[in-house]
Amino acid sequence: MSLRTPLGKVLGRGAAGEGVGHWWLQRVTAVALLPLSVWFVASLLSHPLNSYEAMRGWLGQPWVAVLTILFVFTLAWHSKLGVEVVIEDYVQGKGAKAGLLMVNTFIHAGAGVAAIFAVLVLSLS
Amino acid sequence: MNQRPLSPHLGIYKLGYTMLLSGLHRITGCVATVGLLLFVWWLMALASGPAAYANAMKILSSPLGRFVLFGFAFSFIYHFCNGIRHMNWDTGRGLERAEARRSGVVVVVAVVLLTALVIWLGCTAMTNTGAP
Numbered sequence: 001m002s003l004r005t006p007l008g009k010v011l012g013r014g015a016a017g018e019g020v021g022h023w024w025l026q027r028v029t030a031v032a033l034l035p036l037s038v039w040f041v042a043s044l045l046s047h048p049l050n051s052y053e054a055m056r057g058w059l060g061q062p063w064v065a066v067l068t069i070l071f072v073f074t075l076a077w078h079s080k081l082g083v084e085v086v087i088e089d090y091v092q093g094k095g096a097k098a099g100l101l102m103v104n105t106f107i108h109a110g111a112g113v114a115a116i117f118a119v120l121v122l123s124l125s
Numbered sequence: 126m127n128q129r130p131l132s133p134h135l136g137i138y139k140l141g142y143t144m145l146l147s148g149l150h151r152i153t154g155c156v157a158t159v160g161l162l163l164f165v166w167w168l169m170a171l172a173s174g175p176a177a178y179a180n181a182m183k184i185l186s187s188p189l190g191r192f193v194l195f196g197f198a199f200s201f202i203y204h205f206c207n208g209i210r211h212m213n214w215d216t217g218r219g220l221e222r223a224e225a226r227r228s229g230v231v232v233v234v235a236v237v238l239l240t241a242l243v244i245w246l247g248c249t250a251m252t253n254t255g256a257p
Binding site for chain 2: 037
């Protein structure tokens with residue numbers, strides 16, 4: 001005997017129908033991060049980190065700014081998805097779980113917006 | 126409700142090295158998340174001006190700062206390399222016991238070499254003042 005509703009059976013999407021989307025986005029962001037992170041680390045470490053002028057000049061270049069925004073945005077997204085899975089797996093109790101998932105979203109949204117804003121300030125001012 | 130039989134959890138298995146690598150993937154992912162926040166803080170310092178940036182670099186170049194950065198570099202590189210291994214598994218390949226053990230060794234060797242390379246490049250970039 002199945003406990004699934006007739007509609008659920010017809011849709012055939014399991015408990016919520018969103019699991020595949022989460023899983024797939026984690027892979028999409030992971031694939032994007034492979035070239036982006038190699039480029040970012042290689043480019044960053046080929047510049048003098050202690051020179052404010054050099055770092056500003058580097059991040060102020062249009063393509064460096066665009067790729068850095070893509071890198072941080074994708075990184076924050078992938079990180080948000082990953083921590084979400086960890087919270088869902090280990091946190092007991094619905095309230096604590098929902099609360100932490102919310103905090104996780106807020107922190108990652110904040111980090112992503114701050115990073116994009118910082119790069120825009122550096123390249124546009 | 127508490128009397129129901131449960132499927133065996135982590136504690137019941139003997140620790141194998143592929144299991145350790147698997148757990149490390151999650152741990153390094155979470156550590157890299159903290160690293161992301163530090164990275165955003167560094168970007169904001171750069172956007173805030175020369176004084177804020179000099180202060181941030183002073184903190185990051187201190188012995189403790191460098192040690193923390195090495196930790197984040199290792200975590201990111203491990204998650205990067207083992208992530209490739211995971212995505213290969215997602216295609217249905219390399220799941221046999223011997224194959225998974227072999228790819229684990231490849232990941233560990235790659236992580237050691239890449240972490241050493243990034244630490245060396247990082248120390249060079251930190252010492253370099255940009256003066257000709």
